[in-house]
Amino acid sequence: xxxxxxxxxxxxxxxxxxxxxxxxxxxxxxxxxxxxxxxxxxxxxxxxxxxxxxxxxxxxxxxxxxxxxxxxxxxxxxxxxxxxxxxxxxxxxxxxxxxxxxxxxxxxxxxxxxxxxxxxxxxxxxxxxxxxxxxxxxxxxxxxxxxxxxxxxxxxxxxxxxxxxxxxxxxxxxxxxxxxxxxxxxxxxxxxxxxxxxxxxxxxxxxxxxxxxxxxxxxxxxxxxxxxxxxxxxxxxxxxxxxxxxxxxx
Amino acid sequence: xxxxxxxxxxxxxxxxxxxxxxxxxxxxxxxxxxxxxxxxxxxxxxxxxxxxxxxxxxxxxxxxxxxxxxxxxxxxxxxxxxxxxxxxxxxxxxxxxxxxxxxxxxxxxxxxxxxxxxxxxxxxxxxxxxxxxxxxxxxxxxxxxxxxxxxxxxxxxxxxxxxxxxxxxxxxxxxxxxxxxxxxxxxxxxxxxxxxxxxxxxxxxxxxxxxxxxxxxxxxxxxxxxxxxxxxxxxxxxxxxxxxxxxxxxxxxxxxxxxxxxxxxxxxxxxxxxxxxxxxxxxxxxxxxxxxxxxxxxxxxxxxxxxxxxxxxxxxxxxxxxxxxxxxxxxxxxxxxxxxxxxxxxxxxxxxxxxxxxxxxxxxxxxxxxxxxxxxxxxxxxxxxxxxxxxxxxxxxxxxxxxxxxxxxxxxxxxxxxxxxxxxxxxxxxxxxxxxxxxxxxxxxxxxxxxxxxxxxxxxxxxxxxxxxxxxxxx
Amino acid sequence: xxxxxxxxxxxxxxxxxxxxxxxxxxxxxxxxxxxxxxxxxxxxxxxxxxxxxxxxxxxxxxxxxxxxxxxxxxxxxxxxxxxxxxxxxxxxxxxxxxxxxxxxxxxxxxxxxxxxxxxxxxxxxxxxxxxxxxxxxxxxxxxxxxxxxxxxxxxxxxxxxxxxxxxxxxxxxxxxxxxxxxxxxxxxxxxxxxxxxxxxxxxxxxxxxxxxxxxx
Numbered sequence: 001x002x003x004x005x006x007x008x009x010x011x012x013x014x015x016x017x018x019x020x021x022x023x024x025x026x027x028x029x030x031x032x033x034x035x036x037x038x039x040x041x042x043x044x045x046x047x048x049x050x051x052x053x054x055x056x057x058x059x060x061x062x063x064x065x066x067x068x069x070x071x072x073x074x075x076x077x078x079x080x081x082x083x084x085x086x087x088x089x090x091x092x093x094x095x096x097x098x099x100x101x102x103x104x105x106x107x108x109x110x111x112x113x114x115x116x117x118x119x120x121x122x123x124x125x126x127x128x129x130x131x132x133x134x135x136x137x138x139x140x141x142x143x144x145x146x147x148x149x150x151x152x153x154x155x156x157x158x159x160x161x162x163x164x165x166x167x168x169x170x171x172x173x174x175x176x177x178x179x180x181x182x183x184x185x186x187x188x189x190x191x192x193x194x195x196x197x198x199x200x201x202x203x204x205x206x207x208x209x210x211x212x213x214x215x216x217x218x219x220x221x222x223x224x225x226x227x228x229x230x231x232x233x234x235x236x237x238x239x240x241x242x243x244x245x246x247x248x249x250x
Numbered sequence: 251x252x253x254x255x256x257x258x259x260x261x262x263x264x265x266x267x268x269x270x271x272x273x274x275x276x277x278x279x280x281x282x283x284x285x286x287x288x289x290x291x292x293x294x295x296x297x298x299x300x301x302x303x304x305x306x307x308x309x310x311x312x313x314x315x316x317x318x319x320x321x322x323x324x325x326x327x328x329x330x331x332x333x334x335x336x337x338x339x340x341x342x343x344x345x346x347x348x349x350x351x352x353x354x355x356x357x358x359x360x361x362x363x364x365x366x367x368x369x370x371x372x373x374x375x376x377x378x379x380x381x382x383x384x385x386x387x388x389x390x391x392x393x394x395x396x397x398x399x400x401x402x403x404x405x406x407x408x409x410x411x412x413x414x415x416x417x418x419x420x421x422x423x424x425x426x427x428x429x430x431x432x433x434x435x436x437x438x439x440x441x442x443x444x445x446x447x448x449x450x451x452x453x454x455x456x457x458x459x460x461x462x463x464x465x466x467x468x469x470x471x472x473x474x475x476x477x478x479x480x481x482x483x484x485x486x487x488x489x490x491x492x493x494x495x496x497x498x499x500x501x502x503x504x505x506x507x508x509x510x511x512x513x514x515x516x517x518x519x520x521x522x523x524x525x526x527x528x529x530x531x532x533x534x535x536x537x538x539x540x541x542x543x544x545x546x547x548x549x550x551x552x553x554x555x556x557x558x559x560x561x562x563x564x565x566x567x568x569x570x571x572x573x574x575x576x577x578x579x580x581x582x583x584x585x586x587x588x589x590x591x592x593x594x595x596x597x598x599x600x601x602x603x604x605x606x607x608x609x610x611x612x613x614x615x616x617x618x619x620x621x622x623x624x625x626x627x628x629x630x631x632x633x634x635x636x637x638x639x640x641x642x643x644x645x646x647x648x649x650x651x652x653x654x655x656x657x658x659x660x661x662x663x664x665x666x667x668x669x670x671x672x673x674x675x676x677x678x679x680x681x682x683x684x685x686x687x688x689x690x691x692x693x694x695x696x697x698x699x700x701x702x703x704x705x706x707x708x709x710x711x712x713x714x715x716x717x718x719x720x721x722x723x724x725x
Numbered sequence: 726x727x728x729x730x731x732x733x734x735x736x737x738x739x740x741x742x743x744x745x746x747x748x749x750x751x752x753x754x755x756x757x758x759x760x761x762x763x764x765x766x767x768x769x770x771x772x773x774x775x776x777x778x779x780x781x782x783x784x785x786x787x788x789x790x791x792x793x794x795x796x797x798x799x800x801x802x803x804x805x806x807x808x809x810x811x812x813x814x815x816x817x818x819x820x821x822x823x824x825x826x827x828x829x830x831x832x833x834x835x836x837x838x839x840x841x842x843x844x845x846x847x848x849x850x851x852x853x854x855x856x857x858x859x860x861x862x863x864x865x866x867x868x869x870x871x872x873x874x875x876x877x878x879x880x881x882x883x884x885x886x887x888x889x890x891x892x893x894x895x896x897x898x899x900x901x902x903x904x905x906x907x908x909x910x911x912x913x914x915x916x917x918x919x920x921x922x923x924x925x926x927x928x929x930x931x932x933x934x935x936x937x938x939x940x941x
């Protein structure tokens with residue numbers, strides 16, 4: 001399977017380790033021919049988010065030829081995956097575009113649903129209790145876990161994968177899937193509210209005795225870690241692939 | 251009117267810790283109770299689908315069902331009036347009150363009347379309508395808009411209510427027990443009920459098949475207003491009609507559970523005729539609804555049954571208060587409804603949203619609120635309703651994000667800034683992020699740099715076919 | 726009265742011009758509610774701060790009422806043939822005056838286990854619904870055979886008869902509010918207490934007298 005690895009801009013610049021761990025993790029699977037899509041830039045999420053559909057269109061048009069050749073496009077980011085799957089609609093919906101939208105996966109979904117990973121033979125260890133933060137896009141738009149609002153059977157794909165890591169004990173904040181307030185451009189336009197939401201979230205972890213927080217959306221963690229440090233809370237934040245690939249230690 | 255700045259309004263409420271914490275806690279608890287009660291019903295998600303489908307069916311045959319309702323209600327002895335605008339709605343009701351020489355009128359909570367500012371309209375003409383719902387009455391006495399469509403005074407602490415009642419109703423300012431305050435209200439309203447000449451109410455469901463209305467309430471004020479006075483006036487939007495009486499069961503099972511986590515409201519009342527000797531009127535309001543119905547991107551908003559579940563779950567609403575929206579409909583549904591009433595005034599509301607999607611998941615009739623938020627942001631941009639600064643910023647962003655090369659340049663500039671600029675500058679007002687965040691630790695290299703250092707050459711050696719691609723990215 | 730026919734035609738014109746493509750009406754199943762109907766009813770009514778008393782016979786229920794209704798200088802309004810109050814709905818041609826009632830005693834012919842609700846209409850309220858709203862204490866007799874499982878069943882039972890009633894209401898506990906700091910307060914503006922007297926009848930109730938289908 002020819003896999004295109006897409007690195008979202010914020011991960012490239014601010015937390016490259018998330019991409020490094022994900023890239024190396026994908027490379028572990030011999031059946032995959034993994035290529036970093038180096039020329040692909042932003043997924044246009046900030047523009048769609050702000051309502052600039054026309055401008056998002058230019059970006060999307062540029063991306064199509066870069067993404068279309070792959071059997072699967074894998075991203076280390078739930079929110080950008082949702083952008084492709086749910087909102088890549090400023091361009092004409094050609095067969096190529098439809099192919100892209102249907103074959104874009106967040107890495108957690110890709111491991112869980114496409115590769116159907118049941119164990120991690122490289123035996124990663126993370127002997128600690130971790131709070132799992134399912135980012136809102138991963139949770140409610142990609143349905144990688146049951147949002148607490150929906151009365152459907154429980155499932156949590158990220159927790160399933162973390163369960164394969166030796167010593168890793170998964171828990172949740174009390175308000176387990178309340179938004180932490182990142183919201184992309186929201187955290188800049190409405191910093192007071194985003195900050196309060198973030199503070200409530202990191203205080204929730206601290207109250208529950210967590211020292212480690214893991215998520216499949218590093219965008220949320222970027223926000224949460226910034227708020228935690230500003231408020232002097234002793235919490236460490238990890239992108240999920242860092243733990244799955246055995247790159248992070250508590 | 252000037253554009254509402256929900257962010258600024260909300261920031262003030264966020265700083266008021268006791269009020270904000272109480273608001274957040276009360277409404278989050280309502281959301282938790284909703285989860286608990288919904289969890290006990292195996293068909294919950296199926297019911298949401300059905301409730302949504304019935305609404306879609308009704309809206310796509312709205313002319314038919316409104317005619318059927320009108321015919322049956324008229325046969326039941328109810329007078330039906332039609333209003334295109336709030337002014338028409340208010341004038342119809344004002345004239346009715348005047349013809350009946352009404353001096354004392356009470357009203358149970360009605361969103362449609364709030365939407366039209368009926369109270370304000372009749373007050374200007376020397377008439378006073380008493381809000382009979384406790385929360386609405388508190389807000390009326392305080393001369394303030396409701397904070398929430400179901401619990402209008404939930405942003406107030408008990409001390410606030412005690413102070414207000416002491417000033418307006420002469421109660422003891424030092425007794426803040428909600429039971430006492432409720433008693434003060436009860437005594438105050440009882441005096442009104444003894445001489446009430448007209449009662450007003452809203453409508454939760456208008457039943458086409460039987461020509462009756464269903465109203466769900468807790469306090470008894472609505473029912474008293476309906477059956478005691480010789481004149482009853484109900485007000486409803488055109489979207490309130492549903493086809494059958496049996497259908498009410500489905501909505502009643504969803505409504506209060508979604509709103510407050512209660513299995514039902516204390517009073518689930520159906521009025522099909524006026525009481526003997528009573529005159530009954532229903533005013534059916536359009537106020538833009540028929541136009542919304544014609545918008546393929548937007549008509550689904552008309553499914554809303556005004557339960558307030560989206561407000562309870564909204565992380566922004568709970569922390570910033572409903573008052574910060576300066577609107578009749580607040581929270582998520584307000585963000586997507588209000589711009590259709592006044593695009594300029596409410597252009598910024600669709601941005602008061604983190605896109606967490608929770609509102610869509612709790613909505614008992616599946617109004618696609620998150621999608622409608624995107625819709626309005628697009629409309630806002632197309633019509634240039636919002637601040638011009640967006641344009642400059644987003645053009646810059648678009649230029650930067652357009653290709654991997656310009657993006658790398660932008661990223662490098664940002665990283666250079668993080669690594670080299672003095673802390674005071676990074677924390678200044680130029681960087682709103684820094685108000686609430688410590689800035690991130692800049693990494694030593696980006697992923698692209700890492701990739702080039704470690705993998706690029708090897709992969710290139712293995713794949714000489716993509717020569718063109720390799721050349722173009724080094725341009 | 727203002728002539729609103731012009732507004733009416735303008736509204737209908739816009740609706741007809743813009744309404745979305747027809748969506749079919751779904752079939753809604755008659756969802757039931759699991760468990761023992763009467764036990765569910767009591768549990769739910771109590772959750773709404775209502776009170777429930779069970780009796781082996783109607784006569785026992787009436788005897789209980791005689792003892793437990795507050796008679797001291799109070800007006801007791803009864804609509805029951807076998808329980809005499811001091812007044813009845815017929816004494817209130819002007820419903821405003823109902824504020825002087827301390828206790829109202831009526832009978833319901835339909836209870837709902839799912840919510841602990843009691844269905845009352847003008848028929849049971851003597852054409853003066855205010856007696857159940859403006860009184861202090863509301864006592865409602867109900868034959869346990871008249872309690873159904875869930876709300877869908879309840880609506881199915883009254884959907885053909887409700888239209889005849891000016892007023893028809895599912896009462897679920899006494900009036901209440903949570904408008905101040907979400908503190909639940911029982912006894913808002915309607916009745917401040919609601920007691921259901923559930924009795925079992927040796928014979929099944931006769932059709933046409935007390936069954937909800939009867940068009941009461």
